[in-house]
Amino acid sequence: MNFINHTVLQAGAETGIKFGYDAEKFLKALSVMGMGMLGIFIITGVIILSVILLNKITSPKKRNKNTP
Amino acid sequence: MEILYQNLLQITWQQVVMWVIGGILIFLAIKKEMEPTLLLPMGFGAILVNLPLSGAKETLSVLFDAGIANELFPLILFIGIGAMIDFTPLLTNPKLMIFGAAAQFGIFFTLFIASFFFDIKDAASIAIIGAADGPTSIFVANILGSKYLGAIMVAAYSYMALVPIVQPPIIKLCTTKKERCIKMHVQGNQVSKLTKILFPIVVTIIVGLVAPDAVALIGFLMFGNLIRECGVLNSLSETAQKVLANLVTIFLGITISLKMVAEEFLALDTLLILGLGLIAFVFDTFGGVMIAKIMNIFLPEGKKINPMIGAAGISAFPMSARVVNKLGLEEDNQNFLLMHSIGVNVSGQVASVIAGGLILNFFR
Numbered sequence: 001m002n003f004i005n006h007t008v009l010q011a012g013a014e015t016g017i018k019f020g021y022d023a024e025k026f027l028k029a030l031s032v033m034g035m036g037m038l039g040i041f042i043i044t045g046v047i048i049l050s051v052i053l054l055n056k057i058t059s060p061k062k063r064n065k066n067t068p
Numbered sequence: 069m070e071i072l073y074q075n076l077l078q079i080t081w082q083q084v085v086m087w088v089i090g091g092i093l094i095f096l097a098i099k100k101e102m103e104p105t106l107l108l109p110m111g112f113g114a115i116l117v118n119l120p121l122s123g124a125k126e127t128l129s130v131l132f133d134a135g136i137a138n139e140l141f142p143l144i145l146f147i148g149i150g151a152m153i154d155f156t157p158l159l160t161n162p163k164l165m166i167f168g169a170a171a172q173f174g175i176f177f178t179l180f181i182a183s184f185f186f187d188i189k190d191a192a193s194i195a196i197i198g199a200a201d202g203p204t205s206i207f208v209a210n211i212l213g214s215k216y217l218g219a220i221m222v223a224a225y226s227y228m229a230l231v232p233i234v235q236p237p238i239i240k241l242c243t244t245k246k247e248r249c250i251k252m253h254v255q256g257n258q259v260s261k262l263t264k265i266l267f268p269i270v271v272t273i274i275v276g277l278v279a280p281d282a283v284a285l286i287g288f289l290m291f292g293n294l295i296r297e298c299g300v301l302n303s304l305s306e307t308a309q310k311v312l313a314n315l316v317t318i319f320l321g322i323t324i325s326l327k328m329v330a331e332e333f334l335a336l337d338t339l340l341i342l343g344l345g346l347i348a349f350v351f352d353t354f355g356g357v358m359i360a361k362i363m364n365i366f367l368p369e370g371k372k373i374n375p376m377i378g379a380a381g382i383s384a385f386p387m388s389a390r391v392v393n394k395l396g397l398e399e400d401n402q403n404f405l406l407m408h409s410i411g412v413n414v415s416g417q418v419a420s421v422i423a424g425g426l427i428l429n430f431f432r
Contacts, residue, residue: 017185017186017336017337017340025183025187025188026183026184028183028188029179029180029183029188029191030180032176032179032180032192032427032430033176033177033179033180035426035430036175036176036179036423036426036427036430037172037173037176039278039279039422039426040169040172040419040422040423040426041166041169041170042278043274043275043278043279043422044165044166044168044169044415044419044422046274047162047165047270047271047274047275047418048162048163048165048166050270050271050274051158051159051162051165051263051267051270052162054262054263054266054267054270055159055162055257055259055260055263058260058262058263058266059258059260060260
């Protein structure tokens with residue numbers, strides 16, 4: 001990385017890349033990935049149920065067969 | 069005499085590279101018509117800020133502080149976007165929202181990958197490129213204090229414009245011909261006006277309760293939609309869709325270019341961000357398609373879902389929906405998937421905001 005910094009990267013800012021395995025960061029990122037997807041699905045599920053309920057409540061009532 | 073050429077002596081090759089990059093963005097905007105509303109101002113702005121001792125930086129800084137540092141421009145733009153969106157295809161078949169949710173997989177997967185290269189907040193800011201939504205990307209990256217705003221914006225808008233090129237190979241790789249030929253019937257359910265009015269309010273409350281940092285994003289989006297659907301504010305709706313959206317877009321595009329100064333932009337980081345942005349879009353597509361394939365395992369014949377519509381859950385509206393429809397017609401010229409893919413596409417807009425809000429929840 002230092003070689004790249006001093007030769008190829010004379011173009012601009014020093015790189016902010018810090019390549020490496022950091023167990024804490026790895027686990028944090030993995031848990032965010034899992035919780036993030038779970039969170040989206042849960043919220044989406046609630047919205048879907050709400051829309052189904054809204055559609056049921058606001059749809060015009062079906063005519064009774066006996067009603068002229 | 070010296071005063072005429074002394075500035076020429078200040079030109080650096082890095083600035084010339086940025087002029088070329090600005091030129092490329094302008095070329096893509098005009099000749100290829102790739103997201104011209106943003107790429108053209110960004111391209112021109114890149115040239116403006118990379119002229120030696122450019123006086124434009126001061127003016128753009130004023131605009132930046134006025135509209136981007138405080139997340140104002142993206143939020144106002146969201147009013148316009150909300151006013152443009154018709155959620156009827158989604159309200160007719162709300163289960164399509166599942167694909168919108170699944171198509172945000174690319175964001176979180178990219179966050180995981182990016183965390184190997186950047187600190188976690190920068191990784192999250194880069195991952196939000198996968199939201200395929202400019203205002204959400206700016207909003208989240210700004211709040212997380214990312215210094216890569218310029219690269220993130222260039223990546224986000226470029227890939228949004230490249231959806232017709234990026235998505236089809238991924239879709240074809242993840243599906244079989246038989247799956248691509250699955251026909252889906254259009255549900256003829258009517259959606260009441262009351263549902264269309266209550267939907268933006270209900271969604272804002274649900275999302276806001278779970279992800280309070282997303283209230284501004286979802287709220288402004290749904291406010292725009294409510295103006296559209298209420299039926300009594302047609303002039304405001306039209307203004308939001310056209311004048312307001314265009315006005316903010318002009319300022320947004322050229323102001324973002326302040327972050328395209330050569331010293332900040334020309335770095336290995338930028339290349340890596342562009343690569344990670346592509347990964348985000350690829351895995352968004354993958355996520356949407358795969359959820360449909362998984363659902364098909366449990367669905368009987370005759371009720372199976374064409375997995376291609378999952379790819380439309382990426383928030384690039386309406387391009388992604390059109391790409392899926394086109395692929396469907398290529399396989400079978402009687403297979404019209406547009407109604408379904410549009411429903412999935414608009415759900416992706418909501419899901420991307422939810423994803424942005426959750427990211428802020430985790431890292432703010």
